[in-house]
Amino acid sequence: MSPEPDALICGAGVSGSYLARLLVEGGFRVEVYDGNPLRGHRCAYISFSSLLKPILRRIGLELDDFILCHIRSLHLNGVELEVRNMISIDKPRMIEEIYPGDGVIKKNLRIPEELFRRGGEGTLTVNASSRILGAQRRILPRQFRARASGLEAGEAYLSVKPGYGGYSWAFPLDEEGRRFHIGAGCVNADPQPLIDRLMRSNGIRVEETICSCGRAISVADLSRNPEIMIHRGMVASIGEAAGAVFPMTGEGIIPSLETANWLYESLDRGDYPQSFEAKVQGMLMEYRDAFNLCIGFLKHPRLTWLRGVGRMTERLKGRALLNLTPVAWMRLWLKMLARG
C-alpha cells in the first residue's frame, strides 16, 4: 500500500502545479487532482519578465522557453508608450513543464467543494481550484485568439473606459504580429462594446478566430476585511482561490505562483499556517485600495476615474517599466478628460 500523501492538491493550473513541483522537490508526497482534461485555464497570456523569471528559475525553468512575444510598446488609450518588461507567454506549455501531468495528475476528478470548506484530517488539502470560498466579485471577460491584421508586430493595445467599469486589449502572440489575443473585461456590463470600440479605433481586422474564452476571473471582495477562506485547519487556498488577482487588471499568474511559494515555504519551515496566512493577508491588504477604486468606478465614476486610471498606469509603470514621459502623460490625461 502506498503511504498517505502529505498534501492533496485540488487543481493543476499555475498555482497547483507550482506547489506540486516545489513539494515534490522538497521531498514531500503529493497527490494532484484536476477536474478538467485541459489543466489550468488556457486564456491568460500577459506577464512581466523581471518578476516571472526568478519564480521559474527557482524550479530550474527558463522563462525564455515560454515567451511568445516581447512587447515593445503599449498604446494606452491611443497614446504610445515604450515598454521593456511586458511579454506574452505560452501558458499551457509553461504549466505542463512546471508539473508534467501525464500519468501523474488524476485528471477529470472533481473534488467536491465541501472538502475545501470543512478540511481533511491529517493530510493537507490545497484548494488550487480558482474557486474563492467567501465574498467575491467577478470580472466578466470576453476574449479570443485570432489571426488579425491592422496591428503592428511587438505592439500591444489597451483601452480603459472607467465609467463603464472595464477595459479592452489586443496583445501579440507571436513576434511577427500575425496572432493576437483580443478581449475586454468588465465588472458589471457587457464587454463586447469595448472590444468593438478597440477594433474600430485601432483599425483591427480579425481574419480568423482560433479559440475563445469567457471564464470569469474571481476577485476577493476587499471592501471590508477580507472574508475569504485562506486556510481552515488542514485546508489552504492558493492562487485565484486565495484572492491572488490584482483587482483592476485581472492579473493573476505571478500572484498565484507567489501564493504557492508562500505555502511551500511555510510547510517547509514547519510554521504553517502562520507565515503563509500573514503573507496572503499582506497581499490582500495591498490589493484593497485598488479594489475599492474599482467599486468607486461603478458607484461614482465621475469622481474616481482620474485617480483610478492613475493607479492603473502606476501599476503598469511598476511592472512593465513604462517609459511614461511628461509629454506622454499629459497626452494620456487630455485624452481621458476628453472622453470623461
Ligand SMILES: Cc1cc2nc3c(=O)[nH]c(=O)nc-3n(C[C@H](O)[C@H](O)[C@H](O)COP(=O)(O)OP(=O)(O)OC[C@H]3O[C@@H](n4cnc5c(N)ncnc54)[C@H](O)[C@@H]3O)c2cc1C
Ligand atoms: C479569461 C482570463 C484571462 C486572464 N488573463 C490573464 C493575463 O493575461 N495575465 C495574468 O497574469 N493573469 C490573467 N488571468 C488570471 C490568471 O489566469 C488566473 O488568476 C490564474 O491562472 C489562476 O491560477 P490558479 O492556479 O489559481 O487557477 P487556474 O489556473 O484557473 O487552475 C485551476 C484548476 O483547478 C481545476 N479545478 C477547478 N475546480 C476543481 C475541483 N473541484 N476539483 C479538481 N480540480 C478543479 C480547474 O480545472 C483548473 O485546471 C486571466 C484569467 C482569465 C479567466
